[in-house]
Structures are given as structure tokens and as C-alpha cells.
Amino acid sequence: MHQPEHLKSAGLKSTLPRLKVLDLFENSKERHLSAEDVYKQLLASGEDVGLATVYRVLTQFEQAGLLVRHHFEGGKSVFELNKGDHHDHIVCLQCGHVEEFHDPAIESRQQKVATGLGFAIRDHSLHIYADCTKKKCPHKR
Amino acid sequence: MHQPEHLKSAGLKSTLPRLKVLDLFENSKERHLSAEDVYKQLLASGEDVGLATVYRVLTQFEQAGLLVRHHFEGGKSVFELNKGDHHDHIVCLQCGHVEEFHDPAIESRQQKVATGLGFAIRDHSLHIYADCTKKKCPHKR
DNA sequence: ATGCAAATGATAATCGTTCTTATTTGCATT
DNA sequence: AATGCAAATAAGAACGATTATCATTTGCAT
Ligand SMILES: [Mn+2]
Ligand SMILES: [Mn+2]
Ligand SMILES: [Zn+2]
Ligand SMILES: [Zn+2]
Numbered sequence: 497m498h499q500p501e502h503l504k505s506a507g508l509k510s511t512l513p514r515l516k517v518l519d520l521f522e523n524s525k526e527r528h529l530s531a532e533d534v535y536k537q538l539l540a541s542g543e544d545v546g547l548a549t550v551y552r553v554l555t556q557f558e559q560a561g562l563l564v565r566h567h568f569e570g571g572k573s574v575f576e577l578n579k580g581d582h583h584d585h586i587v588c589l590q591c592g593h594v595e596e597f598h599d600p601a602i603e604s605r606q607q608k609v610a611t612g613l614g615f616a617i618r619d620h621s622l623h624i625y626a627d628c629t630k631k632k633c634p635h636k637r
Numbered sequence: 638m639h640q641p642e643h644l645k646s647a648g649l650k651s652t653l654p655r656l657k658v659l660d661l662f663e664n665s666k667e668r669h670l671s672a673e674d675v676y677k678q679l680l681a682s683g684e685d686v687g688l689a690t691v692y693r694v695l696t697q698f699e700q701a702g703l704l705v706r707h708h709f710e711g712g713k714s715v716f717e718l719n720k721g722d723h724h725d726h727i728v729c730l731q732c733g734h735v736e737e738f739h740d741p742a743i744e745s746r747q748q749k750v751a752t753g754l755g756f757a758i759r760d761h762s763l764h765i766y767a768d769c770t771k772k773k774c775p776h777k778r
Numbered sequence: 779a780t781g782c783a784a785a786t787g788a789t790a791a792t793c794g795t796t797c798t799t800a801t802t803t804g805c806a807t808t
Numbered sequence: 809a810a811t812g813c814a815a816a817t818a819a820g821a822a823c824g825a826t827t828a829t830c831a832t833t834t835g836c837a838t
Contacts, residue, residue, distance in 0.1 A: 509804065509805080509816080511803075511815090511816060511817080513816080514816090530794095545818085546819065547795095547818090547819090548795090548796080548817080549817055551796070552796090555796095567708065567710060572793090586751060588756070595754055599749075599750050601742065601746045602743050605742045609738050609740050610727060613727060613738065614769060614771055615727055615729070615769055616770050619765075620763070620764060620766060622747075622762070624747060624750075624756070624760075625759050626751055626756035626759055627759060628756055629756060629757050650836080651835075653835095654786070671825095672826080673825085686787085688787085688788095688826095689787060689788080690786055692825090693785085712795095712824080712825070713825065713826090714825090780837105781838085782834105782835105782836100782838105785832105785833080785835085786831105786833065787830105787833095788831095789828100789829085790830105792825100792827070793824100793825085794823100794826105795822100795825105796821105796822080796823070797822065797823085798819100798821075799818100799819095799820095800818095801817080801819105802815105802816080803815085803817080804814095804815080805814100807810105
């Protein structure tokens with residue numbers, strides 16, 4: 497299991513549900529998880545946390561900077577560990593797999609555009625929805 | 638009021654609620670409207686349509702290509718008339734005003750990135766959330 | 779004017795998420 | 809190690825946006 501210090505240093509007291517959730521993100525196969533994903537995976541591995549707690553903990557982790565929240569299509573929020581970097585996402589329409597990318601040219605053009613319109617960027621989201629061109633979509637879920 | 642032909646040519650039978658909704662989009666001050674916006678504006682102008690009908694009609698118009706749907710932060714869908722072009726959005730965090738822009742450099746970089754990763758783009762969304770830099774945010778709601 | 783498939787509107791149901799509250803837990807202090 | 813208490817949890821109710829149900833109405837071809 498995870499070390500309590502990780503949470504303490506984030507200003508959160510080290511509780512069992514929080515450690516379990518953090519652990520899941522560190523060890524999960526998928527980087528991007530919804531509240532429901534987290535809840536079900538914890539149940540599946542025998543750990544039982546309340547769904548409300550999962551929602552609360554995810555929001556707290558987001559505020560503490562441990563997780564980043566994304567709003568892909570489909571309505572539900574998905575979270576991932578905050579690696580400190582910024583990246584955008586390309587979502588495979590066949591299997592839902594999420595690929596990450598970072599393009600400095602895109603980022604700097606955004607700055608140009610926003611500045612030109614008299615805005616100071618606070619945040620942005622770029623989501624590309626696409627089909628995998630490989631013969632068989634390699635990202636089976 | 639609007640001409641029934643606009644709907645007929647879109648493969649939709651010309652009904653009163655549909656004409657009212659289409660009319661609202663053609664004449665509304667705001668380009669980007671949520672279902673609730675449409676419902677309330679219709680009620681306010683004396684026209685009474687059921688909320689369920691508004692939702693149904695918006696989805697039908699989207700499928701018919703008359704409207705485009707966007708998912709900004711805040712959960713609810715917003716719609717705008719399909720001008721045939723593609724553009725991205727910058728949302729003012731103070732007042733919620735939505736500004737549109739199109740940057741060919743950004744668009745072509747997206748293609749490059751997606752192709753490089755083995756994807757064929759079907760759709761994308763780029764939302765910039767920003768503060769207006771003018772002394773007083775000019776977009777009062 | 780008639781008939782009927784299609785559309786509407788009132789309401790119930792659903793989904794993701796947040797709120798409420800009684801109970802439990804982490805942890806600092808004895 | 810036992811105590812006390814603020815903070816966190818779990819269960820379920822409540823919520824807001826959206827969709828489904830279904831009896832009634834309407835567009836429109838005959
Ligand atoms: Mn990511
Ligand atoms: Mn627009
Ligand atoms: Zn980016
Ligand atoms: Zn674009």
C-alpha cells in the first residue's frame with residue numbers, strides 16, 4: 497500500500513479510503529478513470545468504499561493537485577494522476593482508448609489567438625475524437 | 638415566422654414547436670443556447686412548448702445538421718446554428734460569453750499529430766477558458 | 779372532411795453527482 | 809495503551825440535466 501506521507505504532504509489526513517484510491521491510480525492499467533471506474537475497481541478488488549466517498553476523495557485530490565479532471569464527451573468526469581506536465585487527448589472512437597500528446601505549436605497558437613482577442617488564458621481543453629487507422633484497432637478494452 | 642420549407646428540406650415535418658425553436662436560433666441575441674435557454678426564452682415570449690419537446694427537437698436538428706452541439710464545462714449541452722464552417726471557442730470565465738475563432742495553423746497541427754499517432758480525425762473540440770483583459774469585462778450577461 | 783402516422787406535452791424515470799446525517803476513524807493528548 | 813474530538817466515512821436522499829413513457833393532439837396525404 498501507499499505511504500501516508502504522500503497524502504499528509506498534500507494537506508490531507510491519511511485515511512484508508514484515500515490511500516486505496518491513490519493506490520488504484522498508481523497501479524491501474526488505465527490512466528484515465530471515472531468515479532464509477534474507481535468505485536467498481538475497488539469493489540472488484542475486495543476493498544469497499546462508499547461511492548459518495550469516491551466522489552469526495554476525487555474532488556479533494558483534484559483540489560490538492562494530485563489528480564487532474566477532464567470532461568470528455570459522454571458527460572462523466574475522468575481523472576488521471578497529475579504528472580505536472582500539460583497534455584491534450586485523442587480518444588479512439590472504436591474502443592475508447594485515450595492517447596496523450598503535446599504539441600508546442602498548438603499551445604503557442606492558442607496564446608496568440610487568445611491574446612489577439614483580448615483574453616488571458618486560464619485553462620483549455622483539446623480533445624480529438626478519431627478512428628484508429630491500424631487494420632484492427634489495437635486498443636481492445 | 639420561419640418558412641416550413643427549411644424543415645421539410647431537412648427531412649423534418651414542419652410543426653409549430655420546430656418552427657418556434659428554429660426561429661429562436663435565427664433571431665436570438667446569443668448564438669449559443671442550452672435546452673433550458675431555449676425553453677425559457679420561448680416561455681418568456683408567450684410561446685409555450687414542452688421542455689421534453691425542446692430536448693427532442695434540439696437533438697433532431699442536430700442530427701439533421703441544422704444545429705451543432707457543444708459540451709462546454711458545466712455539464713449542459715449548448716447548441717448553435719450550423720453555419721457550415723468549423724470554429725473553436727473561447728469562453729470568458731467572468732461572464733460566460735463565448736467568442737469564436739478559427740486558426741488554420743492549429744487545425745493543421747492537429748491533423749499532423751493525429752496522423753503521426755495512427756488516427757483519422759472524426760471530430761475535435763478546442764475550448765479555451767479565459768479572463769477578459771479589458772478593464773471591465775465588456776460581456777455583461 | 780377523414781384517417782392515421784408522427785409529434786407533442788405531462789410526467790415518470792434515469793444518470794451522474796452532491797448533500798445530509800448518523801456513525802466511525804485518525805491521531806493528538808493523556 | 810486508553811481517551812476525546814474534529815474530521816472523514818457510508819448510506820441514502822436529493823439534485824439537475826436529460827431521456828423514456830404514453831395518452832392526446834396535429835400535420836398532412838387522401
Ligand atoms: Mn491524460
Ligand atoms: Mn460557436
Ligand atoms: Zn493543450
Ligand atoms: Zn478546431
